[in-house]
Amino acid sequence: MWSGDxxxxxxxxxxxxxAGSSGDEGQPRELxxxxxxxxxxxxxxxxxxxxxxxDVLLGRPVALDLKSIEAKLVxxxxxxxxxxxxxxxxxxxxxxxxxxxxRGARNRTRGDxxxxxxxxxxxxxxxxxxxxxxxxxxxxxxxxxxxxxxPGTEVRQGEWTYRVRExxxxxxxxCLLRGDTWRDLYAFSPQPYHxxxxxxxxxxxxxxPASSFVGRLVVQHPGDGVRRALVGRELTRLHPDGRAEQExxxxxxxxxxxxxxxGLRLPERDAAELVRIHRAGD
Numbered sequence: 001m002w003s004g005d006x007x008x009x010x011x012x013x014x015x016x017x018x019a020g021s022s023g024d025e026g027q028p029r030e031l032x033x034x035x036x037x038x039x040x041x042x043x044x045x046x047x048x049x050x051x052x053x054x055d056v057l058l059g060r061p062v063a064l065d066l067k068s069i070e071a072k073l074v075x076x077x078x079x080x081x082x083x084x085x086x087x088x089x090x091x092x093x094x095x096x097x098x099x100x101x102x103r104g105a106r107n108r109t110r111g112d113x114x115x116x117x118x119x120x121x122x123x124x125x126x127x128x129x130x131x132x133x134x135x136x137x138x139x140x141x142x143x144x145x146x147x148x149x150x151p152g153t154e155v156r157q158g159e160w161t162y163r164v165r166e167x168x169x170x171x172x173x174x175c176l177l178r179g180d181t182w183r184d185l186y187a188f189s190p191q192p193y194h195x196x197x198x199x200x201x202x203x204x205x206x207x208x209p210a211s212s213f214v215g216r217l218v219v220q221h222p223g224d225g226v227r228r229a230l231v232g233r234e235l236t237r238l239h240p241d242g243r244a245e246q247e248x249x250x251x252x253x254x255x256x257x258x259x260x261x262x263g264l265r266l267p268e269r270d271a272a273e274l275v276r277i278h279r280a281g282d
Contacts, residue, residue, distance in 0.1 A: 002087065002195065003066040004094030008074070012092050015074045016044040033097035035126050035145075041096070042133055043144050045089055050079035050262040051138040051220040053206075053213040058273060062206045064199055066091050079264060081205070081213065082120045082136030083198045089135045090122055099125040100133075102193035104201065108173070108184035109140070118205055119186050120198050123148065132164065132174065138220035139227035139238060140176055140185055148172060158224045159240040179242025217278065219262050228261050233281065235261070251279035 031037055055062050069088050072078045090100045105119035122133040131145040143157050151166040161177040173187040205211050220229040227238040230249060235257060237245040249257050255271055258264040266274060
């Protein structure tokens with residue numbers, strides 16, 4: 001389903017800095033469709049590949065065929081947003097031998113506003129137990145898989161704590177603890193989504209005037225400690241205790257911030273166009 005057979009797995013593993021998990025006598029283990037591998041690959045992916053929608057800002061189509069995603073995120077060392085990130089992760093997990101299914105999620109980070117289903121997530125089944133995998137929710141997203149078969153269980157990931165709670169009709173809600181307050185991130189139903197469904201959602205997210213990505217710079221990364229988000233000109237550093245530090249990023253600082261904070265280096269022509277767009281906001 002996810003074109004895993006077309007993926008250059010070695011190149012992907014090199015891109016995410018895969019070191020494997022230790023087997024006997026500390027030797028690297030082979031890739032197996034087990035929970036240990038799922039955790040390790042998910043964590044390596046989210047550490048290495050930034051969330052970004054720069055192509056949307058640059059007025060370019062976002063292609064979701066695997067070869068286009070691989071060329072951009074793996075070989076060109078760019079980032080991507082949820083459809084790209086999770087399609088790539090799904091292909092890698094499928095290639096390793098995991099059972100992978102898609103879901104469509106509704107963002108809940110804007111309070112009581114009812115938003116359309118526009119977020120793509122994955123459900124991976126390991127030994128009969130479902131796990132949420134999501135490498136594409138930006139700086140607040142999980143770094144590791146979350147168990148779906150035990151709603152309400154608090155899961156510590158470094159300095160950050162998540163849980164999944166269940167609502168009516170089997171709807172599951174992913175929550176993040178910020179300070180002393182649980183915040184809803186997104187909700188999704190049991191209905192499976194397929195890659196073709198993400199093509200439709202991607203069209204809206206990359207071209208509709210109401211999309212939060214159209215006409216706006218969005219780059220994010222879920223760090224182990226501090227989480228970083230550059231939205232427009234505002235760089236936010238989010239801390240586990242709930243503190244948020246903010247600073248303005250001008251056109252002359254933009255490329256250095258993208259490199260330093262998010263590990264992104266664009267080709268000269270793209271970088272110049274991005275700075276021009278950023279400066280046009282003055």
